[in-house]
Amino acid sequence: MRAGIVVTGTEVLTGRVSDRNGPWIADRLLGLGVDVGRVVVVGDRPADLLAALGQLADDHDLLVTTGGLGPTADDLTAAVVAEHQGRAMVLDEALRSRITAIVDGVVAQRRHRPDPAALAAGTHKQAMVPDGAVVLAPVGTAPGLVVTPAPGRDGVPIVVLPGPPGELRGMWPDALAAAPVRAVLERASPLTQRTIRMWGSWEAELAVTLERIADRIEGLEVTTCLRDGELEVVTRYRPESADQYPTLQAAIETDFAATVFSVDGGSVDEVVAGALIDRGWRIATAESCTGGLLAGRLTARPGSSAYVAGGLVVYANEAKTTLAGVPAELITTHGAVSREVAEALAAGARAALGTELGVGITGIAGPDGGTRDKPVGTVHVAVSSPTGCRHRELHLPGDRDAVRQRTVVVALHEVRLLLTRS
Amino acid sequence: MRAGIVVTGTEVLTGRVSDRNGPWIADRLLGLGVDVGRVVVVGDRPADLLAALGQLADDHDLLVTTGGLGPTADDLTAAVVAEHQGRAMVLDEALRSRITAIVDGVVAQRRHRPDPAALAAGTHKQAMVPDGAVVLAPVGTAPGLVVTPAPGRDGVPIVVLPGPPGELRGMWPDALAAAPVRAVLERASPLTQRTIRMWGSWEAELAVTLERIADRIEGLEVTTCLRDGELEVVTRYRPESADQYPTLQAAIETDFAATVFSVDGGSVDEVVAGALIDRGWRIATAESCTGGLLAGRLTARPGSSAYVAGGLVVYANEAKTTLAGVPAELITTHGAVSREVAEALAAGARAALGTELGVGITGIAGPDGGTRDKPVGTVHVAVSSPTGCRHRELHLPGDRDAVRQRTVVVALHEVRLLLTRS
Numbered sequence: 001m002r003a004g005i006v007v008t009g010t011e012v013l014t015g016r017v018s019d020r021n022g023p024w025i026a027d028r029l030l031g032l033g034v035d036v037g038r039v040v041v042v043g044d045r046p047a048d049l050l051a052a053l054g055q056l057a058d059d060h061d062l063l064v065t066t067g068g069l070g071p072t073a074d075d076l077t078a079a080v081v082a083e084h085q086g087r088a089m090v091l092d093e094a095l096r097s098r099i100t101a102i103v104d105g106v107v108a109q110r111r112h113r114p115d116p117a118a119l120a121a122g123t124h125k126q127a128m129v130p131d132g133a134v135v136l137a138p139v140g141t142a143p144g145l146v147v148t149p150a151p152g153r154d155g156v157p158i159v160v161l162p163g164p165p166g167e168l169r170g171m172w173p174d175a176l177a178a179a180p181v182r183a184v185l186e187r188a189s190p191l192t193q194r195t196i197r198m199w200g201s202w203e204a205e206l207a208v209t210l211e212r213i214a215d216r217i218e219g220l221e222v223t224t225c226l227r228d229g230e231l232e233v234v235t236r237y238r239p240e241s242a243d244q245y246p247t248l249q250a251a252i253e254t255d256f257a258a259t260v261f262s263v264d265g266g267s268v269d270e271v272v273a274g275a276l277i278d279r280g281w282r283i284a285t286a287e288s289c290t291g292g293l294l295a296g297r298l299t300a301r302p303g304s305s306a307y308v309a310g311g312l313v314v315y316a317n318e319a320k321t322t323l324a325g326v327p328a329e330l331i332t333t334h335g336a337v338s339r340e341v342a343e344a345l346a347a348g349a350r351a352a353l354g355t356e357l358g359v360g361i362t363g364i365a366g367p368d369g370g371t372r373d374k375p376v377g378t379v380h381v382a383v384s385s386p387t388g389c390r391h392r393e394l395h396l397p398g399d400r401d402a403v404r405q406r407t408v409v410v411a412l413h414e415v416r417l418l419l420t421r422s
Numbered sequence: 423m424r425a426g427i428v429v430t431g432t433e434v435l436t437g438r439v440s441d442r443n444g445p446w447i448a449d450r451l452l453g454l455g456v457d458v459g460r461v462v463v464v465g466d467r468p469a470d471l472l473a474a475l476g477q478l479a480d481d482h483d484l485l486v487t488t489g490g491l492g493p494t495a496d497d498l499t500a501a502v503v504a505e506h507q508g509r510a511m512v513l514d515e516a517l518r519s520r521i522t523a524i525v526d527g528v529v530a531q532r533r534h535r536p537d538p539a540a541l542a543a544g545t546h547k548q549a550m551v552p553d554g555a556v557v558l559a560p561v562g563t564a565p566g567l568v569v570t571p572a573p574g575r576d577g578v579p580i581v582v583l584p585g586p587p588g589e590l591r592g593m594w595p596d597a598l599a600a601a602p603v604r605a606v607l608e609r610a611s612p613l614t615q616r617t618i619r620m621w622g623s624w625e626a627e628l629a630v631t632l633e634r635i636a637d638r639i640e641g642l643e644v645t646t647c648l649r650d651g652e653l654e655v656v657t658r659y660r661p662e663s664a665d666q667y668p669t670l671q672a673a674i675e676t677d678f679a680a681t682v683f684s685v686d687g688g689s690v691d692e693v694v695a696g697a698l699i700d701r702g703w704r705i706a707t708a709e710s711c712t713g714g715l716l717a718g719r720l721t722a723r724p725g726s727s728a729y730v731a732g733g734l735v736v737y738a739n740e741a742k743t744t745l746a747g748v749p750a751e752l753i754t755t756h757g758a759v760s761r762e763v764a765e766a767l768a769a770g771a772r773a774a775l776g777t778e779l780g781v782g783i784t785g786i787a788g789p790d791g792g793t794r795d796k797p798v799g800t801v802h803v804a805v806s807s808p809t810g811c812r813h814r815e816l817h818l819p820g821d822r823d824a825v826r827q828r829t830v831v832v833a834l835h836e837v838r839l840l841l842t843r844s
Contacts, residue, residue, distance in 0.1 A: 011647040013458055014615075015445025016656065022463065023437025036435055037470055041444065041461035044645055048459055055477045072629040074645050114624045122626030164648075166820040193436075202536045204544030207494040223466055223496050225433040226586075234438065285714075285735070291721025292707075292714025295735040299713030302789050302822055310741035313707070313717040313733035315726075319775055323732065323745075353741055367724050398588040400724055 001188040002035045004056030008067040008077055009163060010043035020165050021066040028172065030236070033188035034062065044074040046083075053084045057156050062184045067163030069142035071122025078145060081158050082130035086150035089128045092135060092143075096127035099141050106141075134178045136161075139170035146178040157181060191236055194245060195265040198231040199413050201256050206231060209255045217244045228409040230268070231259075261416065268412045269301060275419035276307035276357070281385075283415070284353035285311035286324045286345035288336065289363040289379060294408050309353040314345065324348030324360075335374065337362050339391055342380035350384055357418075358384045359411055363394070365403045377403055381411045383418050390414050423610040424457045426478030430489040430499055431585060432465035442587045443488040450594065452658070455610035456484065466496040468505075475506045479578050484606045489585030491564035493544025500567060503580050504552035508572035511550045514557060514565075518549035521563050528563075556600045558583075561592035568600040579603060613658055616667060617687040620653040621835050623678050628653065631677045639666045650831040652690070653681075683838065690834045691723060697841035698729040698779070703807075705837070706775035707733035708746045708767035710758065711785040711801060716830045731775040736767065746770030746782075757796065759784050761813055764802035772806055779840075780806045781833055785816070787825045799825050803833045805840045812836050 005025055011017040019041065026036040037060050042048040049068075056063055068077030082089050100123050107113060126142055129135055136144030142162040149155030157180035161168045175181060198206075203226050210222060219241025225232045235248060253260055261271060276283060285295045295311035298304060314320040317336050321328050326344040334340040345360025363379025370376035377396040383389060392414055396403045427447055433439040441463065448458040459482050464470040471490075478485055490499030504511050522545050529535060548564055551557055558566030564584040571577035579602035583590045597603060620628075625648050632644060641663025647654045657670060675682055683693060698705060707717045717733035720726060734745045739758050742748040748766040756762040767782025785801025792798035799818040805811060814836055818825045 009647065010643075010645040011649070011654070011656065012445075013448060013461060014452055014656075015447075015449040016654070017647065017649055018440060018442070018445060020440070023434075023440060026435060027437040030436055036465075038474060039435060039463035041463075043458075051481065052460060059473065070646075070648070071626045072646055073632065114627045115630065118624070118627045118630040122629060166824060202540070204493045205536045205540045207544060208537065208540040210495070221432075223432040224492075224494055225431065225439065226492070227433070227439055232433070232438070234433065234436075282738075287714075289721075290718070291726075291730070292709075292717030292733060292735060295714030295737075296712070296718050296826075299711075299735075299737055300823065300826075304713075305737060308713070308737050310737040310745065311714060311735035312745075313714060313721075313735065315717075315721055315730050315732040316704075316775075319732035322776075323734075323774065352745065353738075354744075401722065402588055404718075404722075 001033065001062070001184055002037045002060045003029050003062040003064060004037050004060035005039040006049065006052050006056065006063060006065040007039060007041045008044065008049060008065060010074075012067070013041050013043040021161070021163065021168055024165065024169065025064055025066070030191055030193060032185055033190045034185065035191065044068065044076065046076055046080050049077065049080045050084060053081065053158070061156055062181065063156060063158045064161065065158060066161050066168060069126065069160070069162045071125050071141070075125075077160055078129060081145070081147050081160055085130065085147050085155055085158065086153045087130040087132060087147065090131050091124070092127050092129050095129065095135055095143055096123060099123045099126055099138060099143070102138060102141050134180070136171050136174045136178070139167040140164055142167065144171045144175060146175065146180055148180050157184065189238055191238060192242065193234060193236045195262070196233045196249065196252055196260060197262040197268070198256050198259040199229065199261050199268070201231050201259040203231060205255075206233065206252075209251050213247055213251050216247050219244050220248060222248065228406055230409070268409070268416055269297065272412055272416050272419065273301055273304065273307060275416065279356075279419065281356040282307050282309045282353075283357040283359065284309045284349040284355040285359045285361070286314055286349035286352075287311065287361045288314050288320065288345070289365040290361050290404050290407050291315055293404055294359060294361065294411050297408055297412070309355045312349060312352060320345065323352065325351060337364055337374050337378055337380060339380050339382070339393065342382035343384065343389065343391060346382040346384035346389070356385055357415065359415060360384070361407060361411060363403070363407060365400045367400060379403065379407050381407065381414055383414050385418055388418060390418050423455065423484070423606055424459045424482045425451050425484040425486060426459050426482035427461040428471065428474050428478065428485060428487040429461060429463045430466065430471060430487060432496075434489070435463050435465040443583070443585065443590055446587065446591065447486055447488070452613055452615060454607055455612045456607065457613065466490060466498065468498055468502050471499065471502045472506060475503065475580070483578055484581070484603065485578060486581045486583065488583050488590060491548065491582070491584045493547050493563070497547075499582055500551060503567070503569050503582055507552060507569050507577060507580065508575045509552040509554060509569065512553050513546070514549050514551050517551065517557055517565055518545060521545045521548055521560060521565070524560060524563050556602070558593050558596045558600070561589040562586055564589065566593045566597060568597065568602055570602050579606065611660055613660060614664065615656060615658045617684070618655040618671065618674055618682060619684040619690070620678050620681040621651065621683050621690070623653050623681040625653060627677070628655065628674075631673050635669055635673050638669050641666050642670060644670065650828055652831070690831070690838055691719065694834055694838050694841065695723055695726065695729060697838065701778075701841065703778040704729050704731045704775075705779040705781065706731045706771040706777040707781045707783070708736055708771035708774075709733065709783045710736050710742065710767070711787040712783050712826050712829050713737055715826055716781060716783065716833050719830055719834070731777045734771060734774060742767065745774065747773060759786055759796050759800055759802060761802050761804070761815065764804035765806065765811065765813060768804040768806035768811070778807055779837065781837060782806070783829060783833060785825070785829060787822045789822060801825065801829050803829065803836055805836045807840055810840060812840050
């Protein structure tokens with residue numbers, strides 16, 4: 001069983017919005033044993049959407065569309081799916097009443113009261129559905145749909161979901177429960193996905209390991225991906241090949257003993273969180289060039305209040321001194337971007353927040369501020385703790401955003417290494 | 423002229439990595455007057471990639487692929503593109519020497535020295551190119567390619583680019599300069615894109631405005647998108663319709679005078695930065711539930727050191743008191759998530775960093791911590807300045823990540839409103 005996904009929206013196609021729905025749906029379908037063949041992004045143009053549906057229907061068993069269900073004229077997914085499946089659009093009166101009640105509820109909460117006629121027109125548009133479709137109850141104002149081909153027509157079921165990720169996710173259980181989707185899921189066989197992560201190894205070396213054991217892992221679909229310096233090995237397999245996976249895992253654990261940091265799919269964030277909880281330690285940050293992104297990432301996990309005390313964003317040099325207690329003469333002598341200042345920031349974060357672990361980051365993210373001695377991409381990361389300290393000087397490629405993001409990942413790994421190796 | 427984009431990589435298809443290349447390329451092509459029809463994401467499977475190329479070649483004038491040029495066996499884009507265009511794969515000796523030199527340079531900087539034979543095999547693989555292809559010099563280790571159909575074969579030019587965004591972007595100018603690409607670009611006519619942004623209006627009301635002037639803006643392609651509470655109107659047009667755009671802009675500026683905050687495409691970040699610079703003010707933050715994300719976003723812009731002093735991440739209640747000077751009894755009386763504490767945080771940020779403007783954020787991002795009176799999604803945002811203060815209580819839907827991200831956007835708009843209305 002294979003599904004194809006169509007993401008609609010000129011804002012996604014032209015890069016103004018990055019799509020979060022395609023990956024989310026793909027991940028859910030894979031978990032249900034439904035493979036994903038292709039994801040197609042199209043703009044708000046009927047001909048392109050129609051072409052995408054036609055091409056995907058040829059070699060997939062189920063299609064899922066996202067977006068284009070809003071109240072405006074450029075939201076045309078329902079009508080185009082109806083055309084593809086050979087069905088007329090009809091007004092669903094019960095649905096119209098339901099959407100009206102939802103919109104009235106939202107309006108009541110808002111300071112700005114919109115024109116009722118405008119809202120009524122939008123509601124009418126959103127209540128037009130393909131004849132015979134299964135209607136999925138709105139989470140926002142847009143209903144979802146499951147549309148099968150008209151009687152006597154070839155094709156596959158199409159699940160039509162709204163674009164806002166919260167609405168789409170809220171509607172997903174109902175979509176899976178619809179009879180045409182259940183029929184596809186019943187024919188799917190489970191697909192297991194396993195992930196191993198390494199920090200600091202080369203993709204080319206991994207290729208040698210995979211080559212050596214190739215004839216013993218023929219039933220595994222192995223993909224490798226180097227991202228933010230982490231080398232990720234993701235393997236998918238059907239039940240009949242499950243006994244091959246230990247061969248792969250053992251080979252990687254042996255060949256890359258020094259760099260494997262997760263064999264259960266856990267991210268570096270999860271490894272760090274677990275290690276902090278195990279020790280009963282709390283962490284604090286003092287960030288210059290990353291401007292709070294490390295603290296933001298540390299607090300992204302639910303329950304992080306158990307081990308994150310807080311942090312300092314010391315963007316101006318004065319803040320490094322007043323908030324993190326970095327001596328002004330240290331900055332004058334070594335420069336704000338130096339090992340000495342990074343270490344003082346790490347110690348200052350610990351002192352200011354009263355934690356066992358502190359991270360200090362200072363660097364030149366660019367595009368300006370670089371010098372011959374300290375070009376853009378020069379970053380110092382320091383970690384301080386009662387049982388030891390770590391420091392790393394980085395020379396990172398890429399633009400401002402890339403330097404900042406990569407620095408956060410390096411800092412997390414430095415924390416991980418301190419916690420797991422000392 | 424229309425281009426199709428193929429993003430390859432099982433890690434993208436299955437949602438482990440979110441694609442940054444497709445949108446970037448689409449934006450660049452649109453700027454050159456080349457429309458983008460569809461973006462297709464495929465995994466590392468030759469049959470799916472071949473199908474995607476075949477389908478896109480039918481109704482596009484140029485194709486661009488990203489990813490699949492690495493040194494491992496699952497990197498197969500070059501070979502599949504060669505097959506599609508009817509060309510053999512050949513070893514490019516000059517390219518092999520060049521990649522070898524690059525790899526040697528990288529190895530010299532690393533602590534961990536990989537197996538030379540493994541690297542040589544990877545280099546050999548990356549130096550295999552379709553016969554007759556234009557080779558684009560590597561930025562990392564992977565070369566780019568421009569591959570035209572073999573003599574006598576139908577088809578369109580295909581630009582083959584590596585997956586790492588920094589490498590892809592570095593190679594882009596060379597790709598545009600390749601003769602087969604230049605020939606397509608010369609036949610493109612300029613396409614202008616203009617953006618208007620609003621904060622707090624309804625998409626359904628906008629639909630009424632667009633409907634009213636529909637017959638005077640027939641040459642404009644207007645798309646609307648509601649995202650993070652911002653309503654975005656993006657319009658694309660060819661030179662012959664340029665005189666219709668002022669009609670659209672005037673209608674929106676009249677009907678939505680209270681909510682339009684940008685008619686030149688500027689983001690709220692840019693509006694805030696400009697307003698701070700105009701006043702000569704600096705900003706500081708004290709964040710609880712957003713954990714540094716607002717500071718991270720404020721410092722994302724180059725040159726932000728001119729107006730961002732820094733911030734406090736006061737995740738633990740103790741940090742709210744010790745760092746931001748929030749009286750402990752205020753927290754006891756009103757709770758950490760309250761208007762009073764948000765306002766004290768805003769004032770505390772100003773005092774700690776010595777700035778004119780301070781932002782305080784406290785809330786319940788979930789999934790735990792909600793109560794009947796203060797459910798998950800309850801957030802207080804306060805802005806403090808010498809000329810006035812603002813406060814807003816939010817009740818946000820969605821998961822932890824959605825609550826945190828939306829809070830950052832609301833906080834930026836509260837800062838904007840304080841700066842532009844007082």
